[in-house]
Amino acid sequence: MRPLRPIERSTELARVYVWEWPVRVAHWVIVGAILVLSATGYVVAHPPGRWAPLGTVKAVHSYAAIALTLAFASRVAWMFIGNRWAQWDQLLPVRRERWRGLGPTLEWYLFVLRKPPGYVGHNPLAGAIYTLVFLIELLMITTGFAMYSVSAPYWSPMHAFGFLGPLLGGLQTARWLHHAGMWLLLGFMVHHVYSAVLMSQVEANATMESIFSGYKFVPEEDVVSPRVRRATPPSP
Amino acid sequence: MREGRQGLLAELERRGVTRREFIRFCGAMAAALGLPGGASAQIAGALRTAPKPTLVWLEFQDCAGNTESFLRASRPTVANLILDTISVDYHETIMAAPGTQAEEALARVVAESRGQYLAVVEGSIPLADGGVYCCIAGRTALDIAKRVCGGAAATIAVGTCATHGGIPGAAPNPTGAVGVGEAVPGLRNLINLTACPMNVENLTALIVYYLTFKQWPPLDAERRPLFAHGKLLHDACERRAHFNAGEFAEAWGDEGHCNGYCLFKMGCKGPVTFYNCPTIRWNEGTSWPVQCGHGCIGCAEPRFWDRMTPFYGHLPLTPGIGADIDRVGLAATGLVAAGFAVHGVTSYVKRAAERELPAEKSVPPPDRKGNGP
Numbered sequence: 001m002r003p004l005r006p007i008e009r010s011t012e013l014a015r016v017y018v019w020e021w022p023v024r025v026a027h028w029v030i031v032g033a034i035l036v037l038s039a040t041g042y043v044v045a046h047p048p049g050r051w052a053p054l055g056t057v058k059a060v061h062s063y064a065a066i067a068l069t070l071a072f073a074s075r076v077a078w079m080f081i082g083n084r085w086a087q088w089d090q091l092l093p094v095r096r097e098r099w100r101g102l103g104p105t106l107e108w109y110l111f112v113l114r115k116p117p118g119y120v121g122h123n124p125l126a127g128a129i130y131t132l133v134f135l136i137e138l139l140m141i142t143t144g145f146a147m148y149s150v151s152a153p154y155w156s157p158m159h160a161f162g163f164l165g166p167l168l169g170g171l172q173t174a175r176w177l178h179h180a181g182m183w184l185l186l187g188f189m190v191h192h193v194y195s196a197v198l199m200s201q202v203e204a205n206a207t208m209e210s211i212f213s214g215y216k217f218v219p220e221e222d223v224v225s226p227r228v229r230r231a232t233p234p235s236p
Numbered sequence: 237m238r239e240g241r242q243g244l245l246a247e248l249e250r251r252g253v254t255r256r257e258f259i260r261f262c263g264a265m266a267a268a269l270g271l272p273g274g275a276s277a278q279i280a281g282a283l284r285t286a287p288k289p290t291l292v293w294l295e296f297q298d299c300a301g302n303t304e305s306f307l308r309a310s311r312p313t314v315a316n317l318i319l320d321t322i323s324v325d326y327h328e329t330i331m332a333a334p335g336t337q338a339e340e341a342l343a344r345v346v347a348e349s350r351g352q353y354l355a356v357v358e359g360s361i362p363l364a365d366g367g368v369y370c371c372i373a374g375r376t377a378l379d380i381a382k383r384v385c386g387g388a389a390a391t392i393a394v395g396t397c398a399t400h401g402g403i404p405g406a407a408p409n410p411t412g413a414v415g416v417g418e419a420v421p422g423l424r425n426l427i428n429l430t431a432c433p434m435n436v437e438n439l440t441a442l443i444v445y446y447l448t449f450k451q452w453p454p455l456d457a458e459r460r461p462l463f464a465h466g467k468l469l470h471d472a473c474e475r476r477a478h479f480n481a482g483e484f485a486e487a488w489g490d491e492g493h494c495n496g497y498c499l500f501k502m503g504c505k506g507p508v509t510f511y512n513c514p515t516i517r518w519n520e521g522t523s524w525p526v527q528c529g530h531g532c533i534g535c536a537e538p539r540f541w542d543r544m545t546p547f548y549g550h551l552p553l554t555p556g557i558g559a560d561i562d563r564v565g566l567a568a569t570g571l572v573a574a575g576f577a578v579h580g581v582t583s584y585v586k587r588a589a590e591r592e593l594p595a596e597k598s599v600p601p602p603d604r605k606g607n608g609p
């Protein structure tokens with residue numbers, strides 16, 4: 001395929017530092033942890049034999065789980081201390097401006113709009129989906145802790161999470177939820193990598209590179225001061 | 237029978253239990269209860285003088301499996317005798333008195349020993365349609381449970397039906413069957429001695445604990461005694477080393493099965509079941525299901541009939557779809573990928589066509605349709 005010509009913009013592109021390093025580090029630690037957790041988790045559910053001793057596989061799963069939990073917690077904390085594109089309201093579409101933006105973004109994905117509405121950070125639809133992703137990660141952590149706590153060494157503070165099992169409907173139910181959550185995350189990943197590539201191609205704003213470097217290239221008209229941006233719909 | 241009450245030891249001696257057997261029994265009870273070594277002497281001391289507790293045994297929607305467990309004896313052990321020497325004043329299956337006489341015995345205990353007797357409940361209590369699905373002597377199970385358990389020093393629900401509704405309470409639960417705790421909320425000292433059936437060693441240990449310490453042992457969130465349900469079965473299983481090493485039976489009768497490998501892949505629910513089955517075992521400690529080569533089906537967990545099925549599968553089926561979660565997950569992920577492939581091609585084609593048009597001069601605002609020149 002010939003590389004596509006990006007949509008032309010009327011204004012100059014500005015280089016904006018969007019994703020601060022905690023956001024990027026958390027993203028890649030979470031990605032790495034999910035890949036390791038899915039592989040080891042699948043092995044735990046369907047043990048292939050002696051070459052993959054479950055004692056070891058479960059230990060690897062637990063270490064990756066620690067990485068995931070810490071990265072998740074730091075990203076959630078950053079939702080309250082980070083820059084405006086990292087804030088929680090960029091994910092949960094509760095503010096009117098974000099809520100209203102959901103429709104046009106979806107229309108763009110469905111080819112009704114020819115150009116994507118301009119957003120510097122996440123578009124509202126992506127933000128809403130990332131909210132779900134963080135919730136699924138929370139589900140994985142909750143059900144994982146419920147399963148881990150009951151077999152923790154007797155001195156371990158992890159026993160404090162033993163109360164989660166009955167709340168989740170017993171460990172067998174927790175195990176099913178944990179397993180189903182893995183598929184939701186893998187399904188999301190397919191969609192997510194595709195959209196990142198699409199966005200990079202179409203907007204030519206370095207979306208793909210941004211999660212490595214932190215910088216995006218956006219039309220100057222889309223970069224407005226936070227006060228203005230919060231108060232008015234993101235129209236030029 | 238209440239006049240003739242004496243210390244348990246006297247009764248045991250009359251039945252020919254030697255001192256040595258008695259001491260060994262007390263040691264075994266201390267071990268089952270997870271108590272330190274010194275507790276054995278304390279138990280022996282208490283049992284010597286303990287009065288025979290009065291006990292009534294109610295049966296509702298049950299299969300008498302717990303009664304079976306209670307009575308099972310291939311040789312007379314001290315434990316059997318302890319249970320024998322309890323004054324069982326009412327037990328439909330084993331009492332000699334029939335009909336009205338039997339009901340009078342129950343009424344007498346409730347009236348005369350108020351707040352002192354132990355009520356054991358076996359079987360679930362149906363709540364649907366006013367409780368008509370289980371009536372004894374013209375009264376509903378719920379009515380009897382309220383009256384008898386309400387006046388007891390403690391209620392011991394035995395077996396999964398009495399604790400959580402069990403098999404009568406499994407979906408679709410036509411009779412609205414529930415356990416005692418749900419049917420009669422707020423009962424004093426309710427203890428859920430669950431499993432299908434409960435293991436009589438645990439009932440004996442529970443009663444010994446009560447006679448020794450005049451109180452009930454610590455319970456978990458499901459009101460199950462921690463000494464019996466505090467630990468994951470999988471963590472006490474003798475096949476656990478095979479699990480850790482990745483050695484599994486893959487089919488009934490295959491090499492791994494004959495070698496006594498872990499039964500995880502045959503659907504064993506040990507990793508999600510809290511019970512001391514592997515340590516106390518069945519039939520005087522002879523064996524237990526995993527030792528016999530069959531996976532655990534999780535009978536000691538609430539609502540196991542709904543939650544632990546399929547018994548020979550690893551996970552429950554996907555609700556509403558009925559298939560294995562891995563198939564559903566793989567199919568869904570494939571669909572997502574296919575959907576985006578279509579989207580990608582459409583996107584490419586549309587924009588390739590657009591290239592022929594003159595470029596637009598402004599970025600459309602998000603609330604206006606951007607298509608058409």
Ligand code: HEM
Binds near residue numbers: 033040044182185551
């Ligand atoms: C995105 C993150 C995660 C994924 C994709 C994942 C995946 C899995 C899968 C597929 C299983 C097998 C479930 C089954 O038996 O069918 C599993 C088991 C388990 N996971 Fe995770 N997991 C994740 C996070 C966690 C976390 C945060 C913990 C926290 C401690 C955790 C702890 C466990 C434990 C204890 C088990 C049970 C192992 C056993 O059955 O012996 N997991 N995981």
Ligand code: HEM
Binds near residue numbers: 034121123134186209
């Ligand atoms: C299971 C794996 C993944 C998960 C759960 C995940 C999750 C996320 C989340 C939650 C965000 C939002 C960033 C934030 O606000 O913290 C994000 C952004 C991003 N991710 Fe991932 N991601 C995964 C894998 C990947 C992979 C494999 C790539 C690259 C090929 C990637 C590329 C990106 C890009 C480019 C962004 C920025 C998108 C934007 O500007 O809106 N992600 N990801």
Ligand code: SF4
Binds near residue numbers: 471497506526532
């Ligand atoms: S047989 Fe069952 S309980 Fe025993 S180690 Fe294997 S999975 Fe665990």
Ligand code: SF4
Binds near residue numbers: 513524525526531536
């Ligand atoms: S092995 Fe499991 S299902 Fe079988 S009796 Fe023991 S606890 Fe119940």
